[in-house]
Amino acid sequence: MAITYEPIATTTLGSATPTVTFSSISGSYTDLVLVFNGTNVTGLASTGLRFNGDTGNNYSKTEINGSGTAVSSGRDTSASAAYVGINSNISGNTIINIMNYANTTTYKTILGRGNVPGSSVIGVRAAVGLWRNTAAITSVSVTNGAYNWTAGSTFTLYGIASA
């Protein structure tokens, strides 16, 4: 049996930063998993991914949100990032599965889950995102679209290999 599930890289911010990027990602895995834990400097925001430096409106997502006793769903169409997680200035966790990232035939689908504490903001989110590009993903950038990530925030990228 092939042994798999490997950490590729971890970034712990020493100062406030708008975007964290993992680059030169090997194509030797089946899937990638991005794990974020931390905060931004301002308030509630969505955690988003961009691939291969593409800042065009080539991303979309569908989401379900829970906040207190309320539940909602919605979408982004033709967005500049796939905002499949959430974060805030209090806390935030987002884990994103980047499926079959190295293939050059399909658009890339990602599955994200995020949560933040507090009763007055969205508490949990699950979402599916799409990057409309068939290129292999070689870099992943993590953004919240509006605010800087706070010093101390951590970002880890894992690779899962297949048989």
Next chain:
Amino acid sequence: MPILGIIASSRLAAVGDFESIATVSVGGGGAATVEFTSIPATYSHLQLRIIARTNRTAPENNDYLNVRFNSDTGNNYARHRLFANDEGTVSAVGTASIAQFYLENFTAGGSAANAFGAAVMDILDYKNVNKYKTARMIAGKDENATATGQVIFHSGLWMSTSAITSITITPGIGTTITQYSQFALYGIKEA
């Protein structure tokens, strides 16, 4: 102790915790069935990671996959799902005594070109011979257009105490799973 699925992603997995058992990449012409057989009983849990699309006829843009364990076609499965689409609909449904576990939803013949649905399915304590088997899944599809996006949580029950040794996957409404779909089965080891 291994932790499953998305939760597992939040920890640094020790080398050897998570092993690739087998991967099926669907080739030209598609596949009517994807099957994993002779699954070894050397793990605590299984994880199935999927991107998929079926040939369900356009204009339909979604389809599900049927999952059965050990080729059991009896009404020995149950499921519950929490569903949301991109039009603001959120719903839940449970179904008892059915002949398969549903994985919902993936793209289909009426979907945007190159768009595939994705899922991560955890099958817990799969080799235990003293209790029924429980599975959970997160899945979704998005096509950058209204009325195409769905995100779904599932739980599933197989009412059998047999150890799971095989997993069979077939399209729900379409007849084949489309080329470039991929199914990767992993085992998560116990301490």
